[in-house]
Amino acid sequence: MAAILNVRAVVRGYRLTPTVSAELILLLDEHVSSVHSRTRISAKPLSIKTQELRVRAICAALVELREGGFALASPWNLRRKHIEWLVQRWVSVKQSGGTIENKLTYLRALADWMNKDNLVGTLDDYADRKENGLVRSYVAEVDRSWEANGVNAHEKIAEIASTCPRTAVQLRLQAAFGLRIEESFMLQPVRAVNDIDMLLEVTRGTKGGRDRVVPIEEKYAVLEAAARLANPLTGSTVPADRTLKQWRNWYYYVLERHGITKSGLGVTSHGLRHQYLQEVYEKWAGVTAPVKQAGKRPDAERHSQAIRRVVEAAGHSRPTKANAYISTFARQERLAKPTPTIDEVRSALEAAAGNKSHAALALGISRQALYRLLDAA
Structure with a gap:
């Protein structure tokens, strides 16, 4: 049976009116674990973590609306003007495009539960991404691997093992098989191994419910180490005396203690x-x-x-x-080019008779990059 979040405990932690809280809880009780995604390929219900993120985002948006002067008597009173106001507020406080998109996704789910299919649009419906610096890049510009940042994974994980062997073995699973953090927590090392085909079956904690198999190759030692630490009740490496949330907090505490943060050694475990x-x-x-x-x-x-x-x-x-x-390769070649000086920009503009598109082309940069250079001058 799927785990369902205790929505009452979460909702009551927000300053919502009794009516709004009661009606929201009714909606959440029925829908909180249901999938609302065009790309998800699994019918599995959402994880407890995602359920909680969804509830908190919806509650926080309703609180923001009330603080902004919109006294909604019920979540059913949500209108397009409210969504527009929220997005403009988020843009004004410089939230990232990805953060705003996620919030809109949660509100879109709420609207869907109320049969208001066209209530919530996409970020592009409310704001100009380029003008507001909300363009989300899906192409890596810097190398986030530990190797590129001067961190020896083998040595650092061995160091972490002295503090917490379980955290260390989960890091080893991530390094050996490219697992996401949640996947390394929930992997059942004994059950996930397909000895016939020498494959690791990754089915728990996956993103969007996309199960996959990964070649084990010569990495059985990592799985054996994980199996020795497996919880006898769940089969995963999360200890029996901690919930998944408690373990996640401990995991990040251990990493921070050993400098595995962007502000520390410049890397995260995702690297x-x-x-x-x-x-x-x-x-x-x-x-x-x-x-x-x-x-x-x-x-x-x-x-x-x-x-x-x-x-x-x-x-x-x-x-x-x-x-x-x-x-x-195209992105890295572009990044490798030296940034034009402001004098070079002005010369290019003069040669192009003020045409910014032509000047940017002559400089080998985008028009947006040209605007940024001019703004910084």
Whole structure:
């Protein structure tokens, strides 16, 4: 049976009126675990974590509306003007495009439960992404792997093992098989191994319910270490005396203690997944990933094959998703070009008779980059 969030406990932590709280709880009780996604391929209910994120985002939006002077007597009174106001508020306080998109996704689910299909649009319906700096890039510009940031994964994980062997083994699973953090928590090392085909079946904690298999190759030792720490009740490496949420908090505490943060050593545990997928690309393409900036390119067929392998190993559905881990040769070439000086920009504008598009083309940069250089002058 699917786990369902205690929505009452969450909703009552917000300053909503009794009527709004009661009607929202009725909606959530019926729908909180239901899937609302065009890309999800599994019929599995949402995880407790996602359910809680959904409830908190909806409650916070209703609180913001009340603070903004909109005294909604019921969630059913939600109108387009309220969504427009919320987006403008979020844009004004410089929230990222991704954050706003996520909030709109949660509100779109709420609208769907109330049969208001066209109530919530996309971010593009409310704001100009370029003008407001909300363009979301899905192409890596910097290498987030531990290797690229001077962190030896083997040595650092061994160091972490002295503090918490379970955290260390979960990091080893991420490094060995490209698992997401949640996948490494929930993997059942004994049950997930397909010995016949030498594959690891990743089915728990996956994004969008996309199960996948990953070659085990010569990495049985990692799985054996994880199996020794497996919880006898659940089969995962999360200890029996902690909930998943409690374990997640402990996990991040251990990482911070050992400097595995952006402000510490400049890496996060997700960087291990980047490193694994870059290695997959190199294995099949015969050259390092574009983000490594080595300058070497494979032929088109090998590149396409390597991209397919990366996407399969990552558990994504579209080839372009690989770019988030390995970048593209075009993006890295553009980044390698020196930034034009303001004098060069002015000279290019003068030569182009003030035509910014022509000046940007002559400088080898985008028009948006030209505007940023002019604004900074």
